[in-house]
Amino acid sequence: HPLFNGHVISRSEDLLPAYDYVVVGAGASGLTVANRLSEEPNISVLIIEAGDFDKKEDYVTIPGLAGGAVGTKYDWNTTYIASASIGGRGISIPQGRVVGGSTKLNRMVFDRGSKSDYDGWEALGNKGWNFDGLLPYFKKNEKFSPATKGIKEEYGIKDDVRFRGDKGYMQTTYSPFFWPTTKNFIQATKDLKIPINDQATGNAFGGYFCTHNMDQNYSRSSAEEAYYASAAARPNFHILTGNQVTRILTGSSPDGTVKVTGMEFASAKDASRQSVQVTKEAILAAGALHSPQLLQISGIGDPKLLKSLNVTTVIDLPAVGHNLHDHLNSVVVNILNTTVLTNTLGTNATFAAAARQEYDTQRSGPLTSPSGDFLLFLPLSTYSPASEAIFAQAAAGDPSASLPPDTPPSVAKGYAAQYASLNKKLLAKDSAVLEIIWADGAVVLGLQHPYSRGRLSAASSSIFDAPVADVGFLRNPLDVALLREGVRWARRFAQTPGIGALRPFEVVPGPNVTADADIDAHVRGSVSTLYHPAGTCKMGLRAEGGVVDADLKVYGVDGLRVVDASVMPMLPASHTMTTVYAVAEKAAEIIKRSGGYREMARV
Numbered sequence: 202h203p204l205f206n207g208h209v210i211s212r213s214e215d216l217l218p219a220y221d222y223v224v225v226g227a228g229a230s231g232l233t234v235a236n237r238l239s240e241e242p243n244i245s246v247l248i249i250e251a252g253d254f255d256k257k258e259d260y261v262t263i264p265g266l267a268g269g270a271v272g273t274k275y276d277w278n279t280t281y282i283a284s285a286s287i288g289g290r291g292i293s294i295p296q297g298r299v300v301g302g303s304t305k306l307n308r309m310v311f312d313r314g315s316k317s318d319y320d321g322w323e324a325l326g327n328k329g330w331n332f333d334g335l336l337p338y339f340k341k342n343e344k345f346s347p348a349t350k351g352i353k354e355e356y357g358i359k360d361d362v363r364f365r366g367d368k369g370y371m372q373t374t375y376s377p378f379f380w381p382t383t384k385n386f387i388q389a390t391k392d393l394k395i396p397i398n399d400q401a402t403g404n405a406f407g408g409y410f411c412t413h414n415m416d417q418n419y420s421r422s423s424a425e426e427a428y429y430a431s432a433a434a435r436p437n438f439h440i441l442t443g444n445q446v447t448r449i450l451t452g453s454s455p456d457g458t459v460k461v462t463g464m465e466f467a468s469a470k471d472a473s474r475q476s477v478q479v480t481k482e483a484i485l486a487a488g489a490l491h492s493p494q495l496l497q498i499s500g501i502g503d504p505k506l507l508k509s510l511n512v513t514t515v516i517d518l519p520a521v522g523h524n525l526h527d528h529l530n531s532v533v534v535n536i537l538n539t540t541v542l543t544n545t546l547g548t549n550a551t552f553a554a555a556a557r558q559e560y561d562t563q564r565s566g567p568l569t570s571p572s573g574d575f576l577l578f579l580p581l582s583t584y585s586p587a588s589e590a591i592f593a594q595a596a597a598g599d600p601s602a603s604l605p606p607d608t609p610p611s612v613a614k615g616y617a618a619q620y621a622s623l624n625k626k627l628l629a630k631d632s633a634v635l636e637i638i639w640a641d642g643a644v645v646l647g648l649q650h651p652y653s654r655g656r657l658s659a660a661s662s663s664i665f666d667a668p669v670a671d672v673g674f675l676r677n678p679l680d681v682a683l684l685r686e687g688v689r690w691a692r693r694f695a696q697t698p699g700i701g702a703l704r705p706f707e708v709v710p711g712p713n714v715t716a717d718a719d720i721d722a723h724v725r726g727s728v729s730t731l732y733h734p735a736g737t738c739k740m741g742l743r744a745e746g747g748v749v750d751a752d753l754k755v756y757g758v759d760g761l762r763v764v765d766a767s768v769m770p771m772l773p774a775s776h777t778m779t780t781v782y783a784v785a786e787k788a789a790e791i792i793k794r795s796g797g798y799r800e801m802a803r804v
């Protein structure tokens with residue numbers, strides 16, 4: 202077929218009239234699933250992506266400049282709505298709008314959560330979704346290379362390679378350069394007798410050395426380099442960029458079954474709508490903020506919301522958009538008495554020029570590191586003496602304090618089970634409550650298992666109007682207590698010999714801020730996002746607020762799945778990309794199996 206030339210479809214006129222699978226969104230999950238499905242030469246796959254290909258700008262490819270694409274044309278530039286619980290502030294929430302999705306914007310922390318976190322997904326009613334069940338897919342995603350000999354010896358990094366993949370498309374390794382005060386951070390970890398583990402093994406707590414998604418040339422390995430590049434030559438793999446899916450088209454058969462029939466899309470709000478037919482399935486991979494929005498404007502959601510948008514209800518599924526949660530962080534900032542800091546790249550032009558030259562000519566030095574080369578993930582009892590008291594407060598608390606007004610009963614029921622699971626984590630030794638990112642004097646305190654939940658709602662019936670994202674940060678005061686204890690820990694940490702050697706001087710919130718109420722005010726006034734929105738199309742039982750089942754099929758509709766960060770019932774204590782890839786790798790096999798294709802793909 203002339204159109205099956207393996208090239209990017211840049212004009213919608215060049216599309217085939219029908220595809221077996223149409224994937225919405227070419228980010229982490231979408232490219233993974235589309236790549237794996239198109240391994241079968243008989244399957245035709247189309248991905249529709251709102252953004253375009255990037256131009257390999259330095260801020261996209263160079264690890265030391267990671268995050269630089271935030272706020273550019275490659276970002277949706279979305280915001281979490283202002284809320285009283287965080288001092289009336291709105292918070293910007295970057296999301297990739299480019300081929301590669303958020304993996305082009307992200308900070309390249311490539312880690313997994315604890316075994317207990319994934320086992321918790323299964324305990325919530327999702328058979329097979331546990332650490333052991335995900336491990337083959339974590340490995341399938343990855344082509345891991347160990348640290349350089351120098352870094353390995355200097356820092357004593359030990360990897361259990363049985364837990365690592367060596368044939369995947371995603372290239373991962375450690376930075377060949379660690380910023381100098383990383384040594385102080387590691388020393389402080391030892392001073393506090395915090396064990397150092399290997400996060401890949403499921404023991405993602407204590408301290409760990411962190412891998413990044415980058416190739417052997419120390420350039421970003423995004424979903425594009427990994428899953429697009431390796432599939433682009435396949436004639437049955439098409440991608441349409443610069444177009445947004447505007448609606449999922451459905452029809453009903455005489456017996457009342459609702460089935461996906463096609464996808465409608467457009468290049469701009471006022472551009473004409475076009476459509477392609479879907480012969481097998483539509484797969485949503487638009488991310489945790491856009492997949493639920495697309496479901497809602499296609500008539501799948503809470504009838505009350507849909508009515509207010511003038512959208513006809515196709516499937517009454519009130520949970521769509523609920524269970525929105527994200528990792529949030531507060532911060533304690535110290536001034537350090539030392540010269541070479543990560544921000545020297547921004548403040549000292551001579552240093553930056555030398556670093557650039559070193560990167561360009563030798564692929565070494567500061568620009569090879571996206572930072573975050575060593576991280577702490579602390580169980581509550583290891584960072585707070587108040588764990589029993591906070592547990593008692595939680596056990597006596599009312600789960601509904603975490604939820605937005607008008608939460609549907611099924612969602613509240615499902616959340617009650619999550620609440621019990623969150624309470625257990627307060628006493629657990631095998632799951633972290635707090636992440637510590639050491640950013641040279643700034644101690645970033647990331648809450649990993651927040652109690653509070655929010656809600657994502659379409660703002661209108663048009664996909665081109667940004668959705669209303671109420672993330673619910675600090676809605677439940679338990680989250681404030683967990684961060685308050687983090688602030689106190691950060692001060693003890695600053696007094697360890699390891700950090701003390703840098704003569705830290707606290708400037709935020711400042712040494713006078715010691716009373717609970719004052720620390721709480723600092724927490725409420727400072728929290729921000731760690732960029733991990735999830736949970737809005739939760740995998741779970743329908744009666745418990747599930748939007749998709751354990752095969753990631755949307756309840757009530759034939760031929761429709763969600764495979765992105767929105768299906769995670771609860772965030773693991775880790776950054777999210779690695780988990781998104783593993784979920785998508787598993788999803789691809791589930792989809793192949795249900796289509797009658799063989800399961801284990803060639804790699």
Ligand SMILES: Cc1cc2nc3c(=O)[nH]c(=O)nc-3n(C[C@H](O)[C@H](O)[C@H](O)COP(=O)(O)OP(=O)(O)OC[C@H]3O[C@@H](n4cnc5c(N)ncnc54)[C@H](O)[C@@H]3O)c2cc1C
Nearest residue numbers: 226228229230251302303307308309310446766776777778
């Ligand atoms: C600034 C930032 C820093 C981060 N840092 C890290 C980190 O260091 N480590 C880590 O593990 N994780 C990090 N993350 C999170 C991680 O990148 C995401 O969890 C992951 O990419 C989510 O994958 P996804 O497939 O769900 O969505 P995405 O990767 O965001 O992909 C969704 C895609 O769908 C497209 N889309 C949306 N709506 C439509 C539509 N209607 N039609 C067509 N296309 C559409 C979008 O344009 C996008 O390309 C970070 C994220 C950000 C934004």
